[in-house]
Every structure is written in structure tokens, then in C-alpha cells.
Amino acid sequence: MELVPDYPVETERLQLRPFCRGDVEAVYAYRCREDVTRWLIDAPMTREAVAEIIQARVGQSSWTRNGDSIFLAVDNRADKATVGEVSLIQRSAEHRQAEIGYIFHPDVQGQGLATEAGRALMSLAFDNAGVHRVYARCHAENEASRRVMERLGMRREAHFREHVLVKGRWDEELVYALLEDEWRLQSAR
Amino acid sequence: MTSLQLPIHTDRLALRYFEKSDLDHVVAYYALPEVQRYLDWKARDRVEVKAALDAMCQQRRLNRPGDTLTLAVCRQSDDNMIGQVALRWTDATASQAELRFVFNPLFRRQGYATEAVKAAIDIGFQHFNFHRIFARCGADNQRSARLMKAIGMRLEAHYREHALFNGEWDEELHFAVLDREWKRLAKVREVPHRMVA
Numbered sequence: 001m002e003l004v005p006d007y008p009v010e011t012e013r014l015q016l017r018p019f020c021r022g023d024v025e026a027v028y029a030y031r032c033r034e035d036v037t038r039w040l041i042d043a044p045m046t047r048e049a050v051a052e053i054i055q056a057r058v059g060q061s062s063w064t065r066n067g068d069s070i071f072l073a074v075d076n077r078a079d080k081a082t083v084g085e086v087s088l089i090q091r092s093a094e095h096r097q098a099e100i101g102y103i104f105h106p107d108v109q110g111q112g113l114a115t116e117a118g119r120a121l122m123s124l125a126f127d128n129a130g131v132h133r134v135y136a137r138c139h140a141e142n143e144a145s146r147r148v149m150e151r152l153g154m155r156r157e158a159h160f161r162e163h164v165l166v167k168g169r170w171d172e173e174l175v176y177a178l179l180e181d182e183w184r185l186q187s188a189r
Numbered sequence: 190m191t192s193l194q195l196p197i198h199t200d201r202l203a204l205r206y207f208e209k210s211d212l213d214h215v216v217a218y219y220a221l222p223e224v225q226r227y228l229d230w231k232a233r234d235r236v237e238v239k240a241a242l243d244a245m246c247q248q249r250r251l252n253r254p255g256d257t258l259t260l261a262v263c264r265q266s267d268d269n270m271i272g273q274v275a276l277r278w279t280d281a282t283a284s285q286a287e288l289r290f291v292f293n294p295l296f297r298r299q300g301y302a303t304e305a306v307k308a309a310i311d312i313g314f315q316h317f318n319f320h321r322i323f324a325r326c327g328a329d330n331q332r333s334a335r336l337m338k339a340i341g342m343r344l345e346a347h348y349r350e351h352a353l354f355n356g357e358w359d360e361e362l363h364f365a366v367l368d369r370e371w372k373r374l375a376k377v378r379e380v381p382h383r384m385v386a
Contacts, residue, residue: 095352157346158345175346
């Protein structure tokens with residue numbers, strides 16, 4: 001699958017753009033927090049670790065080969081503050097499957113920003129890249145993330161219990177998904 | 190892990206390793222279109238079934254993740270082969286295994302599949318100490334889904350159009366059971382009927 005978006009991708013209140021090296025401080029501001037990382041595979045990060053993942057993500061902003069991933073910084077359009085990050089990962093080119101992910105600073109929670117960014121990712125996946133199914137995953141107790149998936153019109157497809165150890169503890173995971181037909185129905189409304 | 194003592198006997202069945210001499214028995218069910226439609230391993234004739242059987246004959250140990258143990262299921266009364274059960278060790282740190290099973294439609298409606306699958310799960314939890322055993326089936330594979338539900342596995346996932354299978358969008362169910370859940374279910378089974386009544 002191919003996807004080379006025109007950046008920045010703009011929504012009503014946000015802009016999604018490729019990472020740059022200057023993003024370390026803004027990303028560290030939420031990646032260092034226990035209340036953010038408790039739901040992630042990653043543990044709280046040091047500034048150095050954040051610099052490393054950003055280094056790896058600079059340039060990961062298009063799908064030109066099978067298996068490519070897109071990682072984007074999300075800015076508030078009003079004040080240009082970086083409030084979070086999103087991902088759009090090719091899981092199978094053969095089966096046209098992709099996964100979306102999002103992490104936002106707790107200070108901006110409750111404003112529907114993740115949903116707004118998620119909708120932009122869905123549009124990239126379905127309208128531009130020809131993806132057939134988009135899925136997302138979260139920890140079973142991560143209410144905020146679960147609600148985002150529901151607001152995006154995704155259906156719950158799975159509830160896995162103790163299927164994997166994450167940070168030494170049994171994980172419980174929800175999987176939500178949306179098919180291209182379902183996306184078109186939603187968009188037509 | 191210590192090796193399994195085989196055969197394992199249930200009330201009416203015996204579970205043992207596959208032998209190359211089992212080919213006729215395996216061809217009898219494995220190549221049937223109504224069986225093949227649900228299987229990943231395509232084997233439509235004797236030659237292709239022989240290749241599948243050769244692989245199954247090798248699947249005798251769970252030494253490392255990725256290994257599969259496949260057992261033939263035979264009826265004790267007449268040694269007829271009912272089908273097969275398998276456990277694949279998928280994850281070492283989280284101690285997970287995938288259960289697979291295939292049965293000959295000729296022997297349906299007598300509870301043999303249920304008896305054999307329960308025995309396979311017992312082996313997984315008691316002998317190999319897995320934490321969780323899961324199984325997948327096509328959403329249109331009603332018999333397998335009913336069986337797993339009936340023995341107390343939970344439906345954990347219902348994927349829609351997550352992959353192309355035989356050129357069509359596939360719909361897949363995942364069932365799972367944890368070791369402690371299985372122990373609880375076993376205790377319920379042990380209570381004699383007269384005590385429940």
C-alpha cells in the first residue's frame with residue numbers, strides 16, 4: 001500500500017506533521033509521565049530515550065514500501081503547541097490492514113482531540129491508501145482510549161485476557177476495528 | 190519438559206503420536222472438502238495428505254516456542270481414527286499455546302471431539318503448565334465454535350475481514366481459557382450428577 005500525505009494534515013483544531021528533532025521536550029513532557037505510560041507497552045522515558053525514538057521517527061511519514069509506518073506529531077493549530085502523537089502502521093499489505101495509535105498529553109484530554117486526529121488518520125487510510133480494515137488496541141481499563149475508538153465508530157472485535165505479559169504483568173486488551181464500507185457509510189452521513 | 194506418557198486414555202478414546210502407516214485413516218477425513226474448507230494446510234489428495242502426515246509425525250515435542258505437538262485420536266473399542274488434536278507453543282514468557290483440532294465427520298454427534306479436545310486442554314495445563322490456551326476458527330465453522338463454547342472456553346475475539354483466505358474476506362473467532370478457569374470447570378465436572386440434583 002502507498003501513502004504519501006501532503007503535510008501538514010489539517011483538521012479543525014489540529015495539524016498532523018512529521019516529527020522533527022526539536023520535538024524532544026514536548027514529547028518528553030507526556031512520555032515521562034506514569035499516568036500516560038501505564039497504558040503503553042513503553043515505560044516512562046528519559047529525555048535521552050525520547051530523543052532516540054524521535055530520531056527513529058523523523059522521516060517515518062509515508063508508506064512507500066510494504067511494512068512502512070507513519071508516526072506524526074500533533075500540534076494545536078491555535079498556539080502551535082505540540083499536544084501528542086499518532087501512528088498509522090501498515091500491518092499487512094496483502095490483506096490491506098492497518099493499525100492506528102494515539103498518545104496525548106493529559107492536560108488536553110477531554111476535548112475530543114484524539115478523536116479528531118483519529119478521524120484524519122482514518123481518512124488517510126481509507127480514502128488515500130486503500131486500506132480495507134483499520135484496527136486499534138488499548139488496555140481494557142483505559143477508558144479514555146476506548147471511548148475514542150467508540151467515537152470513531154469502531155466496533156469491539158476482541159477482549160483478550162492474560163494473553164501476554166507487559167512490564168511483568170498480565171495484560172488485558174481490547175481490539176476495535178472499522179471496515180472501509182463502514183467508514184464510507186459514516187462519511188456519507 | 191518431560192515427555193508425555195502415551196497413549197493417553199479418556200473414557201472412550203486413546204491419544205497417541207501419528208505414524209506414517211496412518212495415511213489411509215488420515216486421507217479419509219483430512220482431504221474432504223467439508224474439512225479442507227476450514228484448514229490452513231491445503232491437502233486435497235493422497236500425495237498432499239502424505240506431506241501433511243509426514244509433518245504431523247514429526248510434531249512430538251514442545252521444546253521451544255513455535256513447536257507443535259500433534260496427536261492422533263483413536264476410538265478404543267475398534268481402533269478407528271476419529272481425528273487429531275494439536276497444541277502449538279506460541280509464547281514462552283506468557284506461557285501461551287494454541288489448540289487445533291480436526292475430526293472425521295463420519296463420527297459426529299457422539300461427543301468424541303469434545304472428549305478429545307478436553308483431553309488436549311488437560312495435557313496443556315497439567316503437563317505443560319500453560320497459562321492460557323486459545324483456539325481460532327472461521328466464523329462459519331459452527332461446529333467448532335459450539336464445541337469450544339460448550340466446554341467452557343470464552344469467545345475473546347470476532348474479527349471481520351481481517352485477512353483474505355482462499356481469495357475471500359475471512360471472519361475469524363478466537364476462543365480462550367486460562368489455567369485457573371479450566372481448573373474451576375474441572376471441579377464442576379467432578380461433582381457427580383446425583384449430588385447436583
